[in-house]
Amino acid sequence: MRVAIAGAGAVGRSIAHELLESNHQVMLIERDREHFEPQTVEQAEWVHADACELASLEEAGIELCDVVIAATGDDKVNLVVSLLAKTEFAVRRVVARVNDPRNEWLFTEAWGVDVAVSTPRMLAAMVEEAVTVGDLVRLMTLRQGQANLVEVTLPEQTPLAGRTIESLDLPRNAALVTVLRGGRVIVPQGDDPLEAGDELLFVATDDVEADIRSALGF
Structure with a gap:
């Protein structure tokens, strides 16, 4: 997969490292000379340009990318990059960083x-998830609010212990996608029993x- 990242600050470089480790092709676009440091992510292709300029994106070959990530520290810039990538170059997937909740x-x-990623909201969700047992915690919003990834940890005295997943009377627009049990990731099956301490x-x-x-x- 070929990925373009607009913004080569600490966040952009960190994303690039992760993607490169997964064997993806990465292009970093940075307009600030102070942040243009190819030696920090040597495997990536570096482009010194303004990602808000149509000509710069065209010259960089943004239309050849499968994903564009707008990862600058300026929400206005991230919105412009996202709009140009999607409307002018028909990039299949656009991910944008939200700096101010x-x-x-707007995203x-x-x-x-x-996909909009709000770092402050995600950090707050991780803290809440770490200390909350027995209630739903919203971890992430998917597809512009059409759905959420939510988590619940079953308390020690849960009445659900021993009950099967298929016995849960879940609403129509909800799906149990994973059960975390100790160090295991369980793909839920209907006849799997639940246990106290399970993260659903x-x-x-x-x-x-x-x-x-x-x-x-609850």
Whole structure:
């Protein structure tokens, strides 16, 4: 997979390293000379250009990329990059970094964004997930609010212990996708029994999260 990353600051470089380790092709686009440091990610292709300029993106060959990641520290820049990538170059997947949670409402398909990643919100969710047992925690919003990834850890005295997954009366727009048990990742099957301490990961729409709580007895 070929991925273009707009913004070669600490975040952009970290993403590049992760993608390169997974054997993807990475192009870093950076307009600031201070952040243009090819020696820091030598396996990546580096382009010194303004990712908000149509000509620069065209010269970089952005249309050949499978994914564009707008990872700068400026939300305005990330929105412009996303819009150009999607509307002018028909990039299949556009991921955008949200720096200020107050701007989340802008990061939608109207601006060419397929996935918006809010670092402050994700960190808050991780903290909440780490200390919360027996309630739903929203970890991530998927597809511009169409669904969420939510997590619940079953308490030690859960009445669900021993019950099978198929016995849960889950709402229609919710799916149990993974059960984390100790160091194991379990793909749930209908006849699998639940245990105290299980972490259940659901994909669900906003309107059925209360129904999930009811199905789990919370």
